Amino acid sequence: MSSKKLQPVYWWDVRRINDNLLPYEPDPGLNDRKTDVALLRRYKAGAISDAGELPDRFLYRKDFDGMQRNPLPPVIDAGGFIVLNQALHDVLVQFDLGGAVLHPVKLFQIDHTTEEKGNYYIPVVVARKRGFEPEHSKNVRYPRAPEPNSHGRLGLRIVEDDVRMNTSVLTGADLWMDPGIFHEFFISDRLCQAIKAANLLAPTRAIRCPIVPLH
Numbered sequence: 001m002s003s004k005k006l007q008p009v010y011w012w013d014v015r016r017i018n019d020n021l022l023p024y025e026p027d028p029g030l031n032d033r034k035t036d037v038a039l040l041r042r043y044k045a046g047a048i049s050d051a052g053e054l055p056d057r058f059l060y061r062k063d064f065d066g067m068q069r070n071p072l073p074p075v076i077d078a079g080g081f082i083v084l085n086q087a088l089h090d091v092l093v094q095f096d097l098g099g100a101v102l103h104p105v106k107l108f109q110i111d112h113t114t115e116e117k118g119n120y121y122i123p124v125v126v127a128r129k130r131g132f133e134p135e136h137s138k139n140v141r142y143p144r145a146p147e148p149n150s151h152g153r154l155g156l157r158i159v160e161d162d163v164r165m166n167t168s169v170l171t172g173a174d175l176w177m178d179p180g181i182f183h184e185f186f187i188s189d190r191l192c193q194a195i196k197a198a199n200l201l202a203p204t205r206a207i208r209c210p211i212v213p214l215h
Contacts, residue, residue: 006211007189009131009169012204014075014082014185016156019203023064024078024107026055040080043124044183051103051124058083060110072107072116074200082185083107086119088200095191098127098173125177125185131169132180136212138162140181151182160208167214 014020026036036055042048058078074088084092089102102121109116132152134140139162140152154163165186169176174188187195192206 006167006170006213008208008210009165009189010187010192010206011154011158011163011181011209012175012185012187012192012206013154013158014204015077017203017205020073020075021077022069022072023061024058024076024083025061026079026081027057027059027108030055030057043081043122046125046128046177046183048124051101051122054103054105054122054124055081056103056105057108058105059108059112062110062112064110072118073203075204078107081122084121084123086121087198088195089119089121091194091198091200092123092175092191094194095174095188096172097175098125100125100127100173100175123175123185125175127173127176128179129169129172129176129186130179131165131167132178133164133166133212134180136164152180153182154184158207161210163207163209164212165209166212170211 039053043054048054072085074085076083083105084102092102101124103124105120105122107116107120108114134152137152139157141155142152169186174191176186177184178186186209187206195201195206
């Protein structure tokens with residue numbers, strides 16, 4: 001089958017856009033700082049098995065007075081935790097999320113008592129697809145020379161068609177992480193198009209990843 005006939009998938013870059021990086025942080029009254037750091041590391045790695053471990057209250061940092069956004073974007077990076085609004089939640093739940101949990105959270109304004117209007121969720125992505133094809137990809141960084149078990153790092157210099165996947169990613173969940181890529185979300189073409197159609201993609205990026213047929 002020609003690769004031109006295969007729908008691409010997309011790297012959903014939710015972490016590197018300044019417009020969605022907002023100074024919310026987990027309520028420090030819930031955990032100590034050491035616990036928060038360890039929990040965030042596990043969240044980014046997709047190693048959370050129980051969404052109940054996650055914080056459910058986020059406070060706007062008081063040292064960022066005057067920088068609050070209204071309305072909030074559909075995706076925000078809250079101290080490293082990805083938070084989605086209700087509209088994006090409603091799009092995602094129409095698709096196969098592979099067992100992902102959308103963990104409800106509350107956001108509080110700078111006075112730490114006024115709750116932001118609307119509903120918000122942390123996505124806990126559990127589906128895994130090992131589809132990354134490093135030998136067909138470019139501009140992927142590695143902490144050392146690529147080895148079978150090393151994880152590629154994606155960054156802002158990644159553009160359309162740099163990252164390529166094999167056909168194994170075309171079935172199953174519409175939202176997943178790839179064990180060959182460090183701490184990133186991937187989405188199917190159908191989910192990407194639905195997010196775009198709802199005008200909910202910005203300020204994040206969806207970077208096309210073409211499919212390399214398996215032989």
